[in-house]
Amino acid sequence: MAPVGNLTATRPLQPWTAPTATDPVAATLRLPGSKSLTARALVLSALATGPSTLAKPLRARDTTLMAGGLRAMGAHMSIADDERWLVRPHHLAGPAHVDVGLAGTVMRFLPPVAGLAEGQVTFDGDPHARTRPLGPLIGALGTLGVRVDVTGDGSLPLAVVGDGRVPGGEVVIDASASSQLVSGLLLAAPRFDRGVVVRHVGPPVPSAPHLRMTVQMLRAAGAAVDDGTPDVWVVEPGPLTGRGWEIEPDLSGAVPFFAAALVTGGEVTLQGWPHSSVQPVEQLRALLHSMGGDVTLTTSGLTVRGTGTVRGIRANLSDVSELTPALTALAMLADSPSVFTGVGHIRGHETDRLAALAREFAGLGADVTESPDGLEIRPRPLRGGVFRTYQDHRMAHAAAVAGLAVPGIELDDVSCTSKTMPEFPALWSGMVTGKN
Numbered sequence: 001m002a003p004v005g006n007l008t009a010t011r012p013l014q015p016w017t018a019p020t021a022t023d024p025v026a027a028t029l030r031l032p033g034s035k036s037l038t039a040r041a042l043v044l045s046a047l048a049t050g051p052s053t054l055a056k057p058l059r060a061r062d063t064t065l066m067a068g069g070l071r072a073m074g075a076h077m078s079i080a081d082d083e084r085w086l087v088r089p090h091h092l093a094g095p096a097h098v099d100v101g102l103a104g105t106v107m108r109f110l111p112p113v114a115g116l117a118e119g120q121v122t123f124d125g126d127p128h129a130r131t132r133p134l135g136p137l138i139g140a141l142g143t144l145g146v147r148v149d150v151t152g153d154g155s156l157p158l159a160v161v162g163d164g165r166v167p168g169g170e171v172v173i174d175a176s177a178s179s180q181l182v183s184g185l186l187l188a189a190p191r192f193d194r195g196v197v198v199r200h201v202g203p204p205v206p207s208a209p210h211l212r213m214t215v216q217m218l219r220a221a222g223a224a225v226d227d228g229t230p231d232v233w234v235v236e237p238g239p240l241t242g243r244g245w246e247i248e249p250d251l252s253g254a255v256p257f258f259a260a261a262l263v264t265g266g267e268v269t270l271q272g273w274p275h276s277s278v279q280p281v282e283q284l285r286a287l288l289h290s291m292g293g294d295v296t297l298t299t300s301g302l303t304v305r306g307t308g309t310v311r312g313i314r315a316n317l318s319d320v321s322e323l324t325p326a327l328t329a330l331a332m333l334a335d336s337p338s339v340f341t342g343v344g345h346i347r348g349h350e351t352d353r354l355a356a357l358a359r360e361f362a363g364l365g366a367d368v369t370e371s372p373d374g375l376e377i378r379p380r381p382l383r384g385g386v387f388r389t390y391q392d393h394r395m396a397h398a399a400a401v402a403g404l405a406v407p408g409i410e411l412d413d414v415s416c417t418s419k420t421m422p423e424f425p426a427l428w429s430g431m432v433t434g435k436n
């Protein structure tokens with residue numbers, strides 16, 4: 001595996017003072033590829049009948065762990081070139097070990113793949129990964145004919161003991177804790193003997209756009225998928241074809257930069273944005289618009305302009321739950337209160353994000369309350385101070401956004417941004433100082 005900088009769980013803490021903006025930002029950025037697109041493209045490529053390429057993939061901790069996990073099971077991965085990764089499918093077999101790090105994608109997408117391998121594949125990750133929801137996937141795999149040995153309490157560590165084939169069939173799952181529990185089953189399902197029928201029963205599945213992305217990418221790889229009935233997904237058995245995947249820039253990673261345009265009354269353009277995207281750009285456009293920004297797609301890219309006044313909003317963030325930290329920081333700097341709902345499940349993300357956001361912003365003087373499924377924010381002046389990131393890249397994004405307007409916000413550790421964007425601190429400082 002090509003070195004990717006300091007991406008291990010044992011990386012030393014890297015304190016960082018969030019830079020304050022003295023002028024409106026004016027930046028044109030080329031940001032790394034989407035984590036979610038890269039993860040899916042890697043899995044589908046490893047399960048295909050022929051080779052695939054990924055153009056402009058994301059090189060970050062989560063995606064190198066995904067490539068490493070697939071490689072451990074036998075797939076051939078050439079990922080030294082930043083612009084183009086090559087995946088050659090190969091017979092999948094254990095014994096193998098998959099380090100999931102803290103990546104939800106790796107811990108939910110690869111156990112179903114391991115069911116297709118011959119032999120034992122063990123899974124474990126960072127200490128906090130052991131607390132992230134996995135039980136419904138383990139149960140579903142059992143129903144579909146995959147042996148999963150679990151030593152913990154419905155979570156990591158676990159071992160999948162495969163015999164090279166998965167019977168598949170119908171399964172009922174409560175995926176309210178994470179859309180990834182469904183995506184993981186669907187991505188491997190074309191290779192199951194009978195495909196899969198996944199039926200969700202329970203509170204709403206969050207992050208619906210990520211499920212649409214899974215379905216679109218499966219279809220692009222040649223799978224027959226029916227998602228016409230709400231909460232039911234049918235994947236027919238059949239071959240997946242190798243292909244060239246064009247990875248779009250990461251929209252979620254771009255959001256803190258866009259937020260900077262709103263906070264400072266500046267303008268940020270994300271270069272290389274496609275005319276048609278599988279990421280939830282319309283939902284983001286509506287949210288940023290209601291918070292006082294203007295989002296346009298031009299020949300130079302996706303541009304966000306701000307006025308310097310941020311408006312508070314009331315919004316259900318279920319579709320874009322991973323944006324909650326950056327939007328919370330924006331809401332802290334708004335001219336009126338905000339109420340965010342629909343994101344109870346982010347208590348099971350890299351950290352309990354609702355608790356962590358409430359605690360850390362309260363430490364800077366904020367008036368914020370947690371609800372079971374969201375946050376209520378009543379803006380008032382913040383002060384500098386220590387902001388703990390809990391190994392969560394998006395906590396670092398939130399602190400960076402607030403730091404634009406509040407001098408002296410000291411992150412205990414910014415190295416957590418290596419999960420999805422190792423270059424975040426440099427890109428961010430470059431944007432604020434105008435050196436991008």
Ligand SMILES: O=C(O)C1=C[C@@H](OP(=O)(O)O)[C@@H](O)[C@H](O)C1
Pocket residue numbers: 035036037039104105177178179180183206207210321322
């Ligand atoms: O499938 C994916 O690529 C993702 C799905 C979402 O997970 P949840 O449904 O757990 O929110 C999202 O938050 C995560 O960052 C990426």
Ligand SMILES: C=C(OP(=O)(O)O)C(=O)O
Pocket residue numbers: 102103104105322349350394420
């Ligand atoms: C929730 C996130 O990641 P994961 O894929 O690890 O769930 C995220 O990136 O915000």
